[in-house]
Amino acid sequence: MKKLVMIGNGMAGVRTIEEILKLAPEQFEITIFGQEPYPNYNRIKLSNILQGDTNFEEIIINPLDWYKENNIQLFSGEAVVNIDVEAKRVMSSKGREVEYDELIIATGSNSFILPIPGADKMGVTGFRDIHDCEVMIKDAKNYKKVVVIGGGLLGLEAARGLLNLGMKVDVVHLMPHLMERQLDPIASSMLKAELEAQGMNFLMEKETAEILGNERVTGLRFKDGSEIEADMVVMAVGIKANTEVAKNSTIDVNRGIVVNDYMETSVPHVYAVGECAEHRGTVYGLVAPLYEQGKVLANRICGLSAEAYGGSITGTQLKVAGVDLYSAGEITDDDQTKSIMIYNDFEGIYKRVLTKNNVIVGIVLYGDTTDSTRLFRMLTKKEDISGVSIFHTNTNDAAADDIAEMPNDELICGCNGVTKGAIVEAIKTQGLTTLDQVSHCTNAGRSCGRCKPMVSSILAHTLGDQFDAAAAQKTSICGCTTISREELVEEIKTKGLSSVKEVMNVLEWNNEEGCTKCRPAINYYLGMVHMDEYKDDRDSRLVNEKMHANIQKDGTYSVVPRMYGGVTTAADLKKIAEVAEKYNVPLVKLTGGQRIGLFGVKKEDLPSMWEDLDMPSGYAYGKTLRTVKTCVGAQFCRYGTQDSMALGIELEKKFERLDTPHKVKMGVSACPRNCSEAGIKDIGFVGIDGGWEIYVAGNGGVDLRPGDLLCTVKTEEEVMEMTGAYLQYYRETANYLERTSKWVERMGLDHVREVLADEETRKALNERMDKTLNRYIEPWNEAIKKEDIQDKYYTKQTIKVGE
Amino acid sequence: MVKTVTRIPVANYSKLQAQTGYSIKIDQTEIALFKVTSGEVFALENRSPHPKGGVLSEGLVSGKYVYCPVYDWKISLENGMVQAPDEGQVQTFTVEKEGDIIFLII
Numbered sequence: 001m002k003k004l005v006m007i008g009n010g011m012a013g014v015r016t017i018e019e020i021l022k023l024a025p026e027q028f029e030i031t032i033f034g035q036e037p038y039p040n041y042n043r044i045k046l047s048n049i050l051q052g053d054t055n056f057e058e059i060i061i062n063p064l065d066w067y068k069e070n071n072i073q074l075f076s077g078e079a080v081v082n083i084d085v086e087a088k089r090v091m092s093s094k095g096r097e098v099e100y101d102e103l104i105i106a107t108g109s110n111s112f113i114l115p116i117p118g119a120d121k122m123g124v125t126g127f128r129d130i131h132d133c134e135v136m137i138k139d140a141k142n143y144k145k146v147v148v149i150g151g152g153l154l155g156l157e158a159a160r161g162l163l164n165l166g167m168k169v170d171v172v173h174l175m176p177h178l179m180e181r182q183l184d185p186i187a188s189s190m191l192k193a194e195l196e197a198q199g200m201n202f203l204m205e206k207e208t209a210e211i212l213g214n215e216r217v218t219g220l221r222f223k224d225g226s227e228i229e230a231d232m233v234v235m236a237v238g239i240k241a242n243t244e245v246a247k248n249s250t251i252d253v254n255r256g257i258v259v260n261d262y263m264e265t266s267v268p269h270v271y272a273v274g275e276c277a278e279h280r281g282t283v284y285g286l287v288a289p290l291y292e293q294g295k296v297l298a299n300r301i302c303g304l305s306a307e308a309y310g311g312s313i314t315g316t317q318l319k320v321a322g323v324d325l326y327s328a329g330e331i332t333d334d335d336q337t338k339s340i341m342i343y344n345d346f347e348g349i350y351k352r353v354l355t356k357n358n359v360i361v362g363i364v365l366y367g368d369t370t371d372s373t374r375l376f377r378m379l380t381k382k383e384d385i386s387g388v389s390i391f392h393t394n395t396n397d398a399a400a401d402d403i404a405e406m407p408n409d410e411l412i413c414g415c416n417g418v419t420k421g422a423i424v425e426a427i428k429t430q431g432l433t434t435l436d437q438v439s440h441c442t443n444a445g446r447s448c449g450r451c452k453p454m455v456s457s458i459l460a461h462t463l464g465d466q467f468d469a470a471a472a473q474k475t476s477i478c479g480c481t482t483i484s485r486e487e488l489v490e491e492i493k494t495k496g497l498s499s500v501k502e503v504m505n506v507l508e509w510n511n512e513e514g515c516t517k518c519r520p521a522i523n524y525y526l527g528m529v530h531m532d533e534y535k536d537d538r539d540s541r542l543v544n545e546k547m548h549a550n551i552q553k554d555g556t557y558s559v560v561p562r563m564y565g566g567v568t569t570a571a572d573l574k575k576i577a578e579v580a581e582k583y584n585v586p587l588v589k590l591t592g593g594q595r596i597g598l599f600g601v602k603k604e605d606l607p608s609m610w611e612d613l614d615m616p617s618g619y620a621y622g623k624t625l626r627t628v629k630t631c632v633g634a635q636f637c638r639y640g641t642q643d644s645m646a647l648g649i650e651l652e653k654k655f656e657r658l659d660t661p662h663k664v665k666m667g668v669s670a671c672p673r674n675c676s677e678a679g680i681k682d683i684g685f686v687g688i689d690g691g692w693e694i695y696v697a698g699n700g701g702v703d704l705r706p707g708d709l710l711c712t713v714k715t716e717e718e719v720m721e722m723t724g725a726y727l728q729y730y731r732e733t734a735n736y737l738e739r740t741s742k743w744v745e746r747m748g749l750d751h752v753r754e755v756l757a758d759e760e761t762r763k764a765l766n767e768r769m770d771k772t773l774n775r776y777i778e779p780w781n782e783a784i785k786k787e788d789i790q791d792k793y794y795t796k797q798t799i800k801v802g803e
Numbered sequence: 804m805v806k807t808v809t810r811i812p813v814a815n816y817s818k819l820q821a822q823t824g825y826s827i828k829i830d831q832t833e834i835a836l837f838k839v840t841s842g843e844v845f846a847l848e849n850r851s852p853h854p855k856g857g858v859l860s861e862g863l864v865s866g867k868y869v870y871c872p873v874y875d876w877k878i879s880l881e882n883g884m885v886q887a888p889d890e891g892q893v894q895t896f897t898v899e900k901e902g903d904i905i906f907l908i909i
Contacts, residue, residue, distance in 0.1 A: 057841045065820065513822070513840065513865035516875055539822050543861045543872035551872055555849075555858035603826075603861075792820060798828045799811060 001029045004301070005090055005100035007080040007245060009034025011043060012274025012290035013106025014062055018498060019298030021070055022533040027302060030072045031098050033090070035107075036129055037077035039064050042505070044287065049133050050161030056130060058512070061505070083249040085267045102269050102301055105246055105257055109239040109275040109285070114149065118211030124233045127158045139232050140165035147171075147220055147230040149208055151178040153318060155236035156195065160321040162234070163199050170228060171195075172203045172220070174237075182316055182327035186343065187350050187366040194323055194348070203228070241276045241283050256283040261308035263297040273297050280311055295496055315363065315376045323348075326369040328376050329362035330354060337361065340390045351391060358384050370411055370454070403461040409487055412454050418444035422482040423455060427462045435459060442482060477736075478517035480509045485735050488522070492529045500526065500540045516542060521736035524623070527659050528731055531768060532775040544621035547793060548779045549606055552599065557606060559598040560620035561613055562656065565630045565648035565668075566594025572615065579612050591620065593627030593665070604796045610780040617780045619657065623737075625664050628652040629677065633670030633687070640670030642687025647716055648676075651685075651723065657776040658769075660727070661734040661743075665700075679707050682740040683723060688712070692719050696726065696752075697744035705741045708749050710756070725762040728769040729755060814905040819844065824860035824869065829909065834896065835860035836905070837880055839867055844898045845880035846907055852876075852891030859893070 004020070006013050009032050017030060034040075040062040048054045067074045075092065082091040089099045111126025113119050123143070125135050136158075140146075144167060148159045151173030159169045177188040178195075192202060207223040211233060219229045241256035252258040252266035256278030263271045263279075274290045275283065284290055289312035299306030315328030331354065333339070342351040347367070353375060354362035360379040365372055371391065378385065408421030426432060426441045435456050438444060444455050477488060488503070497503045500522045504514050514522070519540040527534045544550050549557035561576070576596055580588050586600035595618055601609060610617075620626060628651045631637065633644030648668040655664075667678035670687040678684025680700035684707050686693040691714040698707030710726070713719055729752065734743040744752060755761055783789045813827050819838040826849055827834045835849035835858070845867070851857040857873030864870075867880045877886040883893035897908040 055841075063821070511865065515865055515877075516863050516870045519863060519865070539863070542863060547861060551858075551861065553855055553857060553873060555856075791818075792823060796826045796828060797813070799813065800830060 002027060002101040003099060004028035004030045004102050004104070005098055006030070006032045006104040006106055007083075007090065008032075008104075008106035008108055008274070008276070009036070009038075009040055009074065009076060010106060010108045010274065011040065011061065011287060012108070012294055013104060014040040015291055016104060016106065016273050016294035016297050017072070018062075019295050020301060022498065022530070022535070023298055023302040023304060028102075030070070031100075032067070032072055032074050033078055033080045033092055034074065034076045035079040036131070038130060039067065039074070039076070041130070043129070046127070046130070046133055047157035047161055049130075050127075050136060050158065051164045052161075061502075080245050081248075083245060083251075083270070085249050085251070085270065088269065100269070103271070104297070104301075105251075105265070105270065105272040105276060106274045107242040107245060107276045110242050111235055112238045112240040113235050114208060114237060116208060116210055118213065118217070119235070121211055121213050121217045122215055123213075123217040123231060124211060124235065127154055127234055127236045128239070136162065136232075136234065137165065140167055143231040144168055145170075145230055146232040146234060147228060148234045148236055149220075150236035150238065151175070151202070151204075152181065152236065152238065153179060153320065154238075155234070156320050158234050158236050159195075159200055160198070167232075168201075169199070170201045170203060170230070172206050172208060172222075172228075174205065174207055176205050178202075179320075179325075182318070182325065182331070182364075183366070184331055184352060184364050186352070187325070187364050190345070190348065190350055190366055191320065191323060191325070195321055198321055239275065239285065241278065243276055246272070246276075254278050254281075261296075261310065262300045262306070263293055263309065264300070271297055271301065279309065282311060284312065286316065291496055315372060315379075324365075324367060324369045326363065326365040326372040328372075329360070329379055331362045331364050342391050353390050355385060358386050360385060360390075370413075372411065374406075374410055403458055408484075409490075412458065413442075413444035418442050418482050419487070420458060421484055421487070423458050424462050425484065427459060432459070433463070477521055478515055480504070480511040480514050480518050481507065483507060485521075485525070489525055489529060492525060498526065498530065498534070500537045514540075520545075520623075524659055524661065524736050527772075527775075531771045534775070545623070547603065547606070548617055548621070548783065549601070549603075550621040554600075555603075556600045557603055558620070559601050559606065559609060559613070560591060560595055560618040561615035562618040562652075563595035563627075564652045565628055565645050567630070567645055567649065568595075575613055575615070579609055582612065583609055593618075593620070594629050595620075595627065602796075603794055607780075607783050607790050607794050611784045613780075615780075616656070616778050622659075623662050624658055624660055625652065625655045625666070628666040628668060629681070630668045631670055631675035633668075637670060639673060640687065641689050642670045642692065644668040644670035644676065644685075644687060647685065647692075647719065650716070650720070654720065654773070655723075655727065657778075658727070658731075658773060660731055661736050662739045664727070664740065680704070681707065683707075683726065685719060690714060692716075694719065694722060694726075697741045697749070699739060699741040703739075703741060708744070710749075710753065721762060721766060722756065724769045725756050725765040726752070728765040728772075731772075732765075732768075809909045810899070811907050811909060812904050813907050816844070816900055816903050816905050819905070822864045824862060824864060826858070826860040827907075829907070832909070833858075834907065835869075836898075836907075837864055837869060839864060839880065841867075843867070844900065844905055846896040846898050847878075847880065847883055848894040848896075850893070851878070852885060852893055853889075 042059040042061050045059040079093045080090045081093050089097055091097050111128040125132050146162050146167045147170045148155045149172045151171050159171050162169050177185050178192050179188055208220055209223045210221045211217055212219040217233050219227055221227045243253045243257050246257045247253050257265055257272035257276055259265055259272050259277045259279050263273050265272050273293050275285055293309055296306055296309040318325040336356050337354045340353045349368045350366040352364045353360055359382045363375050406420050410420045412418055412420050423442050423444055432438050438455055503522045523537045523540040538546055583605050585598045589597050591597045628648040630644045630648035634640035634642055664682045666683045667676040667681040668685045669676045669678045678686050680698040684695040684698055693712050694710045695707030696710045699705040821838050821840045825836045833849040835847050837845045849858050849860050851871040853874045857871055859869055862869040862872040868877050870877055876889045883895040885891040899906040
């Protein structure tokens with residue numbers, strides 16, 4: 001196995017490792033060095049820790065178990081001090097030497113500590129990691145007066161946290177305006193006034209010359225000779241790529257470690273990713289571009305052809321001390337820019353769009369960021385804005401037109417992250433008629449209330465136009481979020497989200513670990529999008545799928561082995577009979593799907609029973625293909641025109657174990673007498689002279705519905721091809737837990753027919769289907785072989801007191 | 804009245820995985836032991852208060868709640884209270900951790 005070493009254990013680096021594990025799980029022996037004595041955590045949430053909103057455990061992204069599970073050797077609290085690029089070896093601060101075949105440098109960045117006298121005194125800290133937070137929280141108990149140097153995002157977040165800790169806070173800023181990289185002078189003066197009202201004091205255009213005090217800081221002296229008292233100083237003037245270790249070897253370093261479009265440094269087999277890397281002159285500090293880099297690097301290291309990294313354009317959505325801000329593109333004027341502005345000092349709203357040659361080049365929004373999605377889209381697409389109204393006023397006529405054109409993902413309520421779609425959906429599914437009801441159900445307008453006029457317009461529009469079919473499809477996944485299935489799938493794709501935990505984290509679920517509705521749904525969508533590279537999250541499945549057996553009301557389980565096409569042998573029947581006797585199975589019954597169920601099995605008996613049976617799981621419990629019911633057909637029946645058993649077996653063998661939005665049942669009959677009841681199956685096949693009829697969307701359960709004829713085909717190959725394409729299209733477009741019958745009614749049979757009529761489309765669908773089918777392994781056999789699975793899921797410990 | 808308190812070692816903390824339930828039978832009482840993401844361990848009677856019953860140890864764990872696997876009731880691991888709109892309470896047991904050993908107080 002090749003040896004992969006990574007220096008750094010932060011968000012960008014570990015994300016790259018996750019990508020590599022997905023692409024090539026067995027290819028590397030991985031070692032990670034991390035300077036901090038912790039597993040990988042969400043650095044973005046440090047300000048929440050300082051502000052007392054969360055604790056450290058809750059911001060861990062990869063717990064130590066994750067490293068163990070993936071056989072990653074982690075040396076935490078241990079920095080790498082030297083890279084020998086000739087010998088391909090790294091040496092750590094503890095003198096440990098590790099050889100590598102491939103080396104990733106992901107050392108991130110450090111707080112930039114001003115090189116001024118006194119910067120090393122006690123009470124002077126940066127704001128970059130857990131340790132800094134702990135120091136501040138501890139010091140806040142004993143000291144009262146803090147000076148934050150730096151009026152950028154980081155400094156202001158630290159200052160807000162320190163106010164919460166009960167300190168008196170002065171913020172010193174070198175420039176005349178706060179956050180000058182994201183905000184223009186007007187927006188930053190509004191922010192300053194707001195923060196002053198919250199209790200911060202600002203010293204603008206002050207350059208710190210010296211930190212005063214003996215052992216511990218007592219104050220600051222500025223270049224102009226003035227002084228200020230302080231018993232604590234937080235340096236938040238910026239971050240600096242941590243390139244130390246690269247500099248000491250022969251790797252090219254500029255502001256960051258210089259990389260090409262494949263994240264390769266100037267030295268072969270050495271790569272850099274994240275905040276320590278400089279790509280085409282830019283060092284990125286936001287998480288989205290860093291994750292993009294990680295993906296490119298993972299592909300490169302695994303030797304797969306990858307798209308080059310072309311740099312990222314990003315908009316920054318921020319919330320500073322309760323104020324919503326948005327900034328994107330160029331925000332400074334020159335003689336070619338023309339601005340469009342709204343300045344509402346009374347309500348605390350300021351919006352400015354900078355344009356050049358009829359296209360938007362920059363956006364600054366303060367207090368109300370509801371236009372950000374739309375404006376950013378116009379910026380990136382370079383839309384010509386002549387004759388387009390940039391800001392929407394709330395007069396009724398204009399609003400009605402706007403709403404009709406407004407995409408569903410447009411954010412209406414910036415405070416609570418409620419989209420137009422979520423509001424429309426709530427109105428439709430819950431029959432809402434008043435603004436209050438909408439606010440209550442969606443949270444839109446419940447915080448600052450500025451969006452209420454817009455919500456009101458949406459309500460009027462939605463109730464007046466019942467034929468808005470697109471909006472009607474939208475359903476939010478569960479109470480933990482307001483986003484819809486479409487939005488979730490889109491986010492998984494664009495942000496490259498790869499685990500259930502990450503989805504809930506990045507998309508800001510209001511219930512951190514989700515619920516029984518969203519967890520299985522997210523797990524399904526991730527598996528659908530990422531096809532063969534997704535690692536299933538077993539603990540996000542509900543009991544039956546998690547245990548690979550059906551729970552019964554008394555806590556026992558049922559065992560239903562696969563019996564392809566309902567065809568069995570004397571040998572298999574003997575095995576089933578023996579197992580039923582050996583384990584005292586209380587009930588042996590033929591199921592509705594032409595197979596044998598063993599009911600009332602204790603969970604601790606499951607693995608040994610499966611081992612004795614030595615048959616694959618029948619998945620009688622899953623959102624997957626259950627059974628393919630067949631009639632006897634042409635092999636024995638005098639009416640049969642086709643070999644229904646053979647086709648049924650072939651179908652069941654091909655599609656077994658496939659995750660689907662809901663359960664899928666099939667039936668194959670050899671003639672229109674239809675003994676397998678194929679007319680009420682999700683997909684039913686009826687043999688006719690010279691071919692097969694394919695029926696879809698039948699249902700024999702709660703919503704009794706006869707199937708519709710999808711098409712008639714001539715050969716078994718065509719049956720397989722059409723079925724694969726149909727199932728895959730269902731997998732990609734249905735809501736989780738939507739049966740095919742409901743799905744077809746929602747999509748329209750004609751639409752489905754039209755999609756599947758195209759040969760190229762069918763081919764692409766089948767390719768994705770085949771890729772997905774690759775990832776499945778037989779679960780009973782896996783449980784028999786893996787002790788950790790048995791320990792975790794199938795053990796019941798019995799203790800007798802006194803023994 | 805004399806009440807007997809028994810302290811029973813039931814598990815090694817380091818072997819428990821987060822977001823997971825374990826079933827332990829002590830004499831005739833079945834107990835569900837849960838470790839949550841924050842690292843805390845909780846113990847409840849392994850039986851849902853739903854009129855038709857059902858076990859809890861195989862339910863989905865979210866934060867400090869477990870969803871009953873049979874009827875989807877949401878139950879607090881801290882105090883055993885069934886969350887609205889459903890009603891009821893599950894018996895909880897005190898958990899003590901000493902070194903790597905988890906003890907139940909019964």
